[in-house]
């Protein structure tokens with residue numbers, strides 16, 4: 310395959326990483342193009358609604374800066390998810406701290422804000438959307454990784470810091486709850 | 495909605511909805527669904543859920559993200575717009591990444607102070623080492639824990655160095671049989687102390703992808 314463009318589009322993640330480390334900037338672009346949307350979806354499933362471009366960008370920067378810690382036993386995408394998740398958790402922590410500070414400064418209670426509740430209210434969501442929104446954050450995360458990213462349970466377990474068996478249970482519980490919600494609706 | 499009892503097959507439904515099943519597996523699932531209304535309904539539900547999750551994902555500006563990544567890497571700085579200083583080291587090495595070496599550099603005065611405590615404790619209570627060994631007597635100057643084997647700790651300077659170390663040495667000299675302790679010995683004692691406190695948190699070594707990192711190489 311002599312055409313460099315088709316070479317990057319067909320290359321595996323490992324090949325692209327090697328190309329980038331060899332100085333080929335197109336490889337980084339290809340990796341971003343390949344995984345950015347998944348990261349954006351994943352961030353949304355974690356309740357993030359704003360600044361997702363920055364989050365995705367920071368995830369890639371972190372990843373490229375620490376490629377030597379990338380282990381061969383998980384896919385690059387799974388690894389990117391774990392970095393993204395850590396950034397999201399960090400964001401939530403600092404947001405919580407900021408809100409607490411506002412509460413202290415202004416002397417009033419801040420109502421705990423569930424990003425997904427807001428999202429669902431805004432969207433006048435349909436039945437399935439509402440059902441998904443009823444899941445616990447962990448169920449939603451596992452369900453989303455399984456359904457929209459098609460990840461094997463073993464890879465999901467790495468992202469959510471759990472076991473393969475537990476993730477399987479979370480997925481099936483999520484499915485059962487969605488069905489129950491729909492039959493009650 | 496009744497559920498299909500074929501759990502293994504149901505497990506493949508989200509992957510069929512996602513489009514990531516092999517042709518063979520997809521054929522197998524479709525053949526099953528032809529006679530299983532529950533699985534057919536579940537697939538339909540999964541497709542709706544996937545469509546919703548896709549639709550609720552934000553539209554990304556890929557060009558800007560790519561540009562931002564390349565700029566941040568060219569400048570060699572971490573992109574810390576999230577909250578500077580808050581991201582733990584684990585973000586660069588997330589869960590599953592290789593753990594840093596268990597041993598960390600410890601200032602000699604802390605080694606000495608901790609060793610002093612250990613000596614006091616060992617005098618106060620009858621001490622029994624693991625496997626019947628005496629961990630205090632074992633690491634002598636000719637023992638296996640020679641300074642050259644412990645690169646994480648600075649090599650001992652002659653004369654004893656800091657006042658803290660000197661104080662500890664005095665304490666050790668007062669204790670019969672412990673006056674010859676080197677820094678390596680002190681570290682070995684510390685290791686033993688850690689073991690006794692059951693604080694070991696090392697992760698097993700991990701296989702790393704054989705790629706040499708070239709920071710800022712983009």
Ligand SMILES: [Zn+2]
Pocket residue numbers: 498499500503526530532533534
């Ligand atoms: Zn079935």
